[in-house]
């Protein structure tokens with residue numbers, strides 16, 4: 424494998440079906456992320472129509488601002504021009520851990536430690552999120568209204584891609600993916616969060632990011648359930664709803680009703696999920 428310094432002052436890694444750039448010294452880690460990205464793209468292409476994969480950047484804090492379009496180091500994101508992922512564990516995840524651990528109770532904490540170690544390290548979970556970002560490409564990332572329904576429906580689509588990919592391609596990672604959202608969603612009192620209305624998910628990006636992660640975790644609980652009950656059809660249907668004319672809340676509820684009535688009810692009653700969906704609590 425050759426590597427060369429490119430115009431960003433980053434190393435280019437050869438051997439992948441899309442361009443890969445990493446911070447100097449980050450080739451081993453970059454290769455791991457790129458391999459998972461390549462497997463994800465291959466998997467996505469079997470289920471939905473995918474655009475060409477944009478270049479992947481796996482960069483450290485010193486290079487983040489050169490290529491990232493959001494300031495928070497380590498928050499993975501995607502556009503039609505690039506996928507950007509942090510190279511080292513992001514301090515952002517420590518803030519998330521600090522926000523959630525006081526809420527989950529002693530048994531919840533025990534289960535978290537069993538999967539993520541002690542002290543808790545969410546790095547292995549965060550590493551899976553490149554598959555979420557790549558899944559966003561299926562519904563188009565640069566255009567379309569970011570309305571109150573579209574915003575969370577896009578996140579549900581990406582979480583379905585992540586859930587499906589891990590379930591089918593990397594099932595050994597399922598516990599690392601699922602434990603954090605199962606435990607925190609079941610245990611944390613929803614009244615803790617400043618923003619809880621699904622239509623206002625975009626507003627939850629204010630603050631340290633933990634309120635936004637709470638929304639993502641709730642949607643991931645629903646994605647896991649949808650994957651169990653409807654499989655790839657759930658992913659395809661949500662993606663195609665996002666590709667068509669703008670959908671309103673009632674249309675989305677109807678779509679979900681056809682896939683899994685409990686998920687439709689969870690969305691209507693958000694954040695109060697029906698007993699059938701509520702993950703095992705503390």
Ligand SMILES: [Zn+2]
Pocket residue numbers: 555556559577578581
């Ligand atoms: Zn997303």
